[in-house]
Amino acid sequence: MNNSQQRGASERSQVRRAELIATGRKLFADTSYDALSMDDIAKQAGVAKGLIYYYFKSKRGYYLAIVEDSVAELVARAAGEPDLPKAERVRRTIDGYLHYAEHHQAAYRTIVTGGVGSDAEVLAIRDAVREELVATIAEGAYGSRTVPPLARLALVGWLSGVEGTTLEWTGALAADAQVDPGTDGEAESAARQPDRDRLGALLVRQLRATLTVIGEFVPECPPPPLTEEAFESAGDLAPVTGRS
Known part of the structure; x- marks a missing residue:
């Protein structure tokens, strides 16, 4: 040949x-x-x-390959377009993360929860993707993938909150998809989940708060300017921020 x-x-x-x-x-x-x-x-x-x-x-090797492929897609979507300005890159990272979770709900649950039972290899893959995402956010916020330990811990805490929020959101989206179309419109509207842009705006604001606190404790990591307008106008965020 x-x-x-x-x-x-x-x-x-x-x-x-x-x-x-x-x-x-x-x-x-x-x-x-x-x-x-x-x-x-x-x-x-x-x-x-x-x-x-x-x-x-083996079947296990097949499953692990599927998890690794899912992780690679999640990281690629979240970490895309590295040449954007810092604030826009942070926004794109969060939006890419939520886009993946929304459209690949089962794969996202596998990545975040660790897969089948307490699978050490899948958990290791999950931990690796968390490290990559924290590094991506740090690079978008500070221009460096490596930050002092206290700053890293704060970012890990924020990401853990993002994971829990996203799991709850995607689970609710799946439940909403099963709602009988004849359900009372007012009750359905009250229970309707936020769309990706709105949830992204909330997570950006939470990240801004985290970066502000990091700057107070770690002066060498001052918070970069992050604008919620990258997702929605400030007026649209009034229910989230209390601002008019």
């Missing part, structure tokens, strides 16, 4: 592997890990079971 043929075979192999991961993401979104057998996976993917073993060695 010449070099051109080898490259072609390698590209086809990468495409097939990516297709299997995409199929797995859909399967594990609707069915628990333990409820899916390799026979089920192969049937749904329309391939021989041996092909999955060839690429991923």
